[in-house]
Amino acid sequence: MKAPPFEYVRANTLAELFQLWRQAGPEARLLAGGQSLIPALAFRLSEPNVLIDISRLADLSGIRVRDGWLRVGALTTHSELGSHALVRQHAPLLAEAVPLIAHPAIRNRGTIGGSLAYADPAAELPACCVALGANIVALSATGERRIAADAFFRGLYVTALEANELIAAVEFPPLKAGERSTILELARRSGDYAMAGIVARARVEASRLADPRIVLFGVGDVPVLAVGAMAALAGKAAEAASIAAAQAALAQELDPPADLNGGADMKRHLAQVLLARAVKRLSASAEARV
Amino acid sequence: MTREVQIALTVNGEAVARRVEARQHLIDFLRLELGLTGSHTGCEHGVCGACTVRVDGRIVRGCLVLAASLDGARVDTIEGLSDSQEIRDLQDAFIARNACQCGYCTPGMLLAAAALLESNPRPTRAEIREYLAGNYCRCTGYHAIVDAVEATAAARRPRQD
Numbered sequence: 001m002k003a004p005p006f007e008y009v010r011a012n013t014l015a016e017l018f019q020l021w022r023q024a025g026p027e028a029r030l031l032a033g034g035q036s037l038i039p040a041l042a043f044r045l046s047e048p049n050v051l052i053d054i055s056r057l058a059d060l061s062g063i064r065v066r067d068g069w070l071r072v073g074a075l076t077t078h079s080e081l082g083s084h085a086l087v088r089q090h091a092p093l094l095a096e097a098v099p100l101i102a103h104p105a106i107r108n109r110g111t112i113g114g115s116l117a118y119a120d121p122a123a124e125l126p127a128c129c130v131a132l133g134a135n136i137v138a139l140s141a142t143g144e145r146r147i148a149a150d151a152f153f154r155g156l157y158v159t160a161l162e163a164n165e166l167i168a169a170v171e172f173p174p175l176k177a178g179e180r181s182t183i184l185e186l187a188r189r190s191g192d193y194a195m196a197g198i199v200a201r202a203r204v205e206a207s208r209l210a211d212p213r214i215v216l217f218g219v220g221d222v223p224v225l226a227v228g229a230m231a232a233l234a235g236k237a238a239e240a241a242s243i244a245a246a247q248a249a250l251a252q253e254l255d256p257p258a259d260l261n262g263g264a265d266m267k268r269h270l271a272q273v274l275l276a277r278a279v280k281r282l283s284a285s286a287e288a289r290v
Numbered sequence: 291m292t293r294e295v296q297i298a299l300t301v302n303g304e305a306v307a308r309r310v311e312a313r314q315h316l317i318d319f320l321r322l323e324l325g326l327t328g329s330h331t332g333c334e335h336g337v338c339g340a341c342t343v344r345v346d347g348r349i350v351r352g353c354l355v356l357a358a359s360l361d362g363a364r365v366d367t368i369e370g371l372s373d374s375q376e377i378r379d380l381q382d383a384f385i386a387r388n389a390c391q392c393g394y395c396t397p398g399m400l401l402a403a404a405a406l407l408e409s410n411p412r413p414t415r416a417e418i419r420e421y422l423a424g425n426y427c428r429c430t431g432y433h434a435i436v437d438a439v440e441a442t443a444a445a446r447r448p449r450q451d
Contacts, residue, residue: 001334007291008312008358024291031359038315038354039335050291051312053359079348103424104405106336108348109355190423 003041010053017054018141021164024050030166031055032075035102035110036118060113060168065090068174071137074113074167079104081112091172093132093181093201097124100183103191113167116152119159122193122218124183126153130223131181131199131215132172136160139168146171153222178203178210182281184274185218188261194218195261196270200278202233207283209233214246214275219256219267228253229275238283246279247272295358301326302370310357316350317341319357320367328368328397332426339425342398343367349405368397377404379445383438391429399425403439413443 008031009024011017021028029048031037032055040046054060054075061073063084070090072081081087082098101107101115101124115125116136129136129149136147138161152160161167185197196219202212212233214226228249236242256267298307301324308323315334320326320343332340334353341352344366371377377400383389390396399422406413406421413421418439419432427435 002318003313003315005293005311005313007293008295008356009291010359010361020291031356034356034359035336035351035354038356041313042335042353051356055359103339104421105339105342105349105351105402105424106354109350190420 001042003038004044004047006041006048007050008053009050010055011057014057014059014139017052017057017166020050020052022141024052026163028052032114033077033109033111034114035106036114036120054166063087070172072112072170072172074111074169076112078102078107078110078112078115082107090175091132093128093183093199094125094172096181097128097183097199100124100185100194100197101191112170116170117159117161117167119153119157119222120193121153121156121221121223122197124185124194124197124199124217127197127199127215127217127223128183129170129172130225131201131213133213134173135171136167137169137171138162138165140165144168150225156221176203176211178205180204180282182278184278184281186270186274196256196267196274198271198274198278200275200282202282204283208235208237209279209282210235214250214278216250216254216271216274219254219271221257224254226250226253226275233279238279243276243279247275250275295361297358297361299360299362300364302366302373308357312356312358314357315353316343316345316355316357316360316365317352320352320365323357326367326369328372330394330397332394332398337426338395338398339402340395340398342401342425344401344405349401368400371401371404380404380407380438380442383442383445384435387434387438387441389430389434389438395425395427395429399427399435403435403442406439407443407446411443411446413439415440 028050031051031053060075078101088095134149136152147160181201183199185194187194197217199215202209212230214229216224229246232246232249256264296309317331330340332338336351336354343352402425418436
């Protein structure tokens with residue numbers, strides 16, 4: 001379990017990074033928190049010629065709010081994300097998700113940019129970004145562009161990033177009035193990747209769900225936006241009939257690949273169980289705060 | 291760009307400078323270059339927690355950190371924490387409760403438990419289990435470890451009377 005030999009260099013500024021990256025060529029990999037990349041190196045699933053360490057680039061750090069949007073720098077660790085006052089205020093879903101990500105020692109190093117760029121379909125933060133309608137800020141030597149989260153995840157470990165782009169930050173839109181959100185997952189052991197997980201978000205108006213947004217993770221190649229379940233819940237109260245209809249729609253629209261945890265039927269079942277729990281939690285949390 | 295990197299860092303309070311292979315992870319660096327064998331190499335892909343050490347005051351998986359990236363960092367291992375007596379009570383509780391059997395997971399378990407008690411001085415048993423879920427122990431069944439952490443937390447609390 002030793003990594004293959006590679007060269008290492010640390011970038012101290014963005015200008016230096018793009019110069020080093022050009023020089024190193026397409027086989028180079030960027031090292032941020034390293035919590036996915038270093039295991040991949042140990043397994044020799046990845047054999048880069050050069051690692052460019054971006055972990056000290058100040059331009060990719062920091063959390064701030066501008067025009068109501070929360071901007072989270074790519075190098076923000078999961079631990080920082082989970083404890084930051086601005087995150088709790090402007091995107092409480094992210095703070096709720098953090099304890100589900102791996103273990104404390106990994107959360108102290110792993111970054112949000114790394115999680116999104118790696119695009120593991122069972123990871124929590126990609127699903128949160130899709131549910132919240134986040135924009136991923138992609139940066140190259142020629143400038144930056146924003147990619148909507150639901151267009152960012154293209155396939156298994158595949159994203160919309162070009163070969164010369166990295167993630168600079170993630171931007172989350174302002175919370176709407178009455179907005180609630182929650183995240184739930186089922187894993188064999190706390191901290192493991194989920195067998196199935198769900199992020200649910202809606203505005204709760206007079207105990208009815210408006211604009212529900214339901215994203216499943218661990219049940220496909222990418223975070224799955226459950227449009228059928230969303231339609232079944234729109235405008236409805238969290239009652240047995242509407243939940244059953246949404247569960248039926250969800251079973252129709254999911255096509256989970258089998259993995260070591262179980263087959264498609266089991267994952268579809270877990271997703272339906274999670275959907276019912278999540279919908280109840282959305283409406284319960286609303287009532288608790290009235 | 292080079293396959294060897296010069297680093298200068300602080301390990302258990304002592305300044306250290308070495309030239310390291312770029313691919314060497316922190317635990318191999320501690321064990322092979324510095325002779326600090328208290329931090330254990332387990333799975334080497336971030337699953338087992340036997341390599342838990344502190345970098346800049348926070349626990350990390352030592353096998354998932356490259357030594358080359360630690361220029362200027364502060365690293366603390368079980369040797370440093372033992373010498374400073376910082377976790378003497380926790381270590382005593384592990385011995386009293388027989389929370390270490392083969393001892394392979396123990397240094398990592400102690401580092402993780404110390405971090406828990408720092409962030410949450412009054413953890414419930416469920417919180418202790420949750421926090422230590424990333425540290426494998428193949429001997430004890432965990433019960434004695436949870437007992438030891440719980441007992442340490444209780445003993446650290448100021449008496450109410």
